[in-house]
Amino acid sequence: MRGFIEFVVRFKNYITLITLVVMSLSLMSIGNLSKLGGFRAVIVGSIGWIQSVFSWIPNPVALKAENTALRELNLQLAVEAARSRQSMLENSTLRSMLKLPALTEHRLIAADVIGKTTTQQRNYATINKGQADGVREGMSVISDAGLVGIVIGTSEHFAVLQLLINRDTRVSAKVQRTRVDGIIQWEGENILVLKNVPRTLDVREGDRILTSNYSPRYPANLVIGTVRQATDEANTLFRRIVVDPAVNFSTLEQVFVVDAKPDPERSSLERIIDEQVPNRSTP
Amino acid sequence: MALNFDLRSSAYVTNPAIRYIGYGVIAMLLSVTHVVFLRFLEVSSVTPDLLLIFTVWIALVEGQFTGMIAGFLCGVLFDVVSTDVIGTNALAKTIAGFIAGYFTRPAFLKETLGSARFLMIVALSGFVHNLIYNFFFLRPMQVSFLMFFVQYGVASTLYTTVAAVFPMLYVARRKD
Numbered sequence: 154m155r156g157f158i159e160f161v162v163r164f165k166n167y168i169t170l171i172t173l174v175v176m177s178l179s180l181m182s183i184g185n186l187s188k189l190g191g192f193r194a195v196i197v198g199s200i201g202w203i204q205s206v207f208s209w210i211p212n213p214v215a216l217k218a219e220n221t222a223l224r225e226l227n228l229q230l231a232v233e234a235a236r237s238r239q240s241m242l243e244n245s246t247l248r249s250m251l252k253l254p255a256l257t258e259h260r261l262i263a264a265d266v267i268g269k270t271t272t273q274q275r276n277y278a279t280i281n282k283g284q285a286d287g288v289r290e291g292m293s294v295i296s297d298a299g300l301v302g303i304v305i306g307t308s309e310h311f312a313v314l315q316l317l318i319n320r321d322t323r324v325s326a327k328v329q330r331t332r333v334d335g336i337i338q339w340e341g342e343n344i345l346v347l348k349n350v351p352r353t354l355d356v357r358e359g360d361r362i363l364t365s366n367y368s369p370r371y372p373a374n375l376v377i378g379t380v381r382q383a384t385d386e387a388n389t390l391f392r393r394i395v396v397d398p399a400v401n402f403s404t405l406e407q408v409f410v411v412d413a414k415p416d417p418e419r420s421s422l423e424r425i426i427d428e429q430v431p432n433r434s435t436p
Numbered sequence: 437m438a439l440n441f442d443l444r445s446s447a448y449v450t451n452p453a454i455r456y457i458g459y460g461v462i463a464m465l466l467s468v469t470h471v472v473f474l475r476f477l478e479v480s481s482v483t484p485d486l487l488l489i490f491t492v493w494i495a496l497v498e499g500q501f502t503g504m505i506a507g508f509l510c511g512v513l514f515d516v517v518s519t520d521v522i523g524t525n526a527l528a529k530t531i532a533g534f535i536a537g538y539f540t541r542p543a544f545l546k547e548t549l550g551s552a553r554f555l556m557i558v559a560l561s562g563f564v565h566n567l568i569y570n571f572f573f574l575r576p577m578q579v580s581f582l583m584f585f586v587q588y589g590v591a592s593t594l595y596t597t598v599a600a601v602f603p604m605l606y607v608a609r610r611k612d
Contacts, residue, residue, distance in 0.1 A: 166501050174531075196516050342481060
């Protein structure tokens with residue numbers, strides 16, 4: 154026994170190191186934000202409150218970038234608006250001709266981003282709307298530019314979003330022009346990658362990427378970004394498609410929560426199938 | 437001791453309980469500061485890691501054993517506050533505390549903290565910290581680890597080292 158105690162005392166630093174490393178790895182294996190619920194929701198709520206108190210302080214660098222982006226967006230929107238007016242007229246005429254029902258317009262909940270990280274490996278944002286405003290876990294979040302992320306946690310007056318630029322985010326996507334499907338994943342900095350696209354399929358630089366109808370989490374046809382580069386991956390049958398996100402996350406300040414939750418019946422069915430088929434995952 | 441290490445005779449320094457409570461309060465303030473205010477200091481998506489500097493500081497002042505535990509607790513705290521996966525920062529900062537603890541020299545504490553030696557220890561600990569952190573980040577991805585680490589890990593290490601100049605200068609001035 155004495156020998157054991159001497160051993161522990163002699164090597165206490167190494168024993169402590171191993172213990173702490175094992176504890177860290179154990180925490181990582183269960184480290185999912187949504188699973189930690191109550192305690193973390195309180196922390197997030199408190200941090201959100203502090204962030205909201207200081208959110209009035211401007212960030213000159215971000216403001217400059219935002220101004221530039223807004224000017225460009227304004228120009229694009231002016232052109233788009235003219236086209237839209239024309240398209241709406243055509244759409245209305247065609248719908249009445251085909252007797253199609255109008256697309257359901259989801260309610261949008263406007264919110265201010267009061268805190269965000271864009272420099273971590275898992276980036277999140279906190280918004281100043283929560284359960285009291287109708288925001289629920291699983292709702293998609295957009296900005297005027299496109300898809301921002303998804304709500305993963307809510308408190309009474311705040312919500313935490315998992316941004317598109319988060320290593321855990323996977324979005325089922327499609328190329329608007331050719332309807333080619335793939336999975337959007339963040340690869341650091343400002344790079345999204347459309348995966349699982351075979352070499353034979355047609356994807357070009359400048360193609361617009363939208364959310365696909367296959368995803369139970371994100372409503373279809375939300376803009377994700379534009380293809381910056383499409384090359385063939387070495388030693389694989391797939392293409393490497395680099396996508397520029399439509400949203401500038403560095404200057405993100407206002408967002409809209411889409412008041413549309415995934416169909417519970419579909420989610421339930423897919424969860425059951427996921428459990429039965431281990432390698433199947435739904436982005 | 438963390439803030440007034442030259443006041444060795446004061447109750448604050450000699451009473452470990454008060455000292456550790458002080459460390460806890462500082463760690464909480466730093467983590468909140470990091471999450472709320474560091475966006476103003478963001479340069480090309482890189483920010484300094486204040487809690488890493490604090491972990492190195494504790495390891496140098498209190499020794500390797502306390503440094504590791506401080507690193508672990510600071511990491512868990514930061515993971516919780518920053519909504520990162522709990523355990524990633526804890527692991528990286530535990531190792532950082534372990535490395536920094538090797539440079540503990542109680543007889544030359546002021547010389548260590550108030551000189552370029554402190555910066556070098558922060559740089560070394562930060563380098564290993566970011567190596568581990570980025571390894572766990574990049575594991576499921578297809579991007580080149582080397583490219584990503586050079587771009588972010590090294591940049592973050594440099595920025596953190598630059599930020600460590602401020603506590604170093606503080607100690608250097610008190611030393612004089």
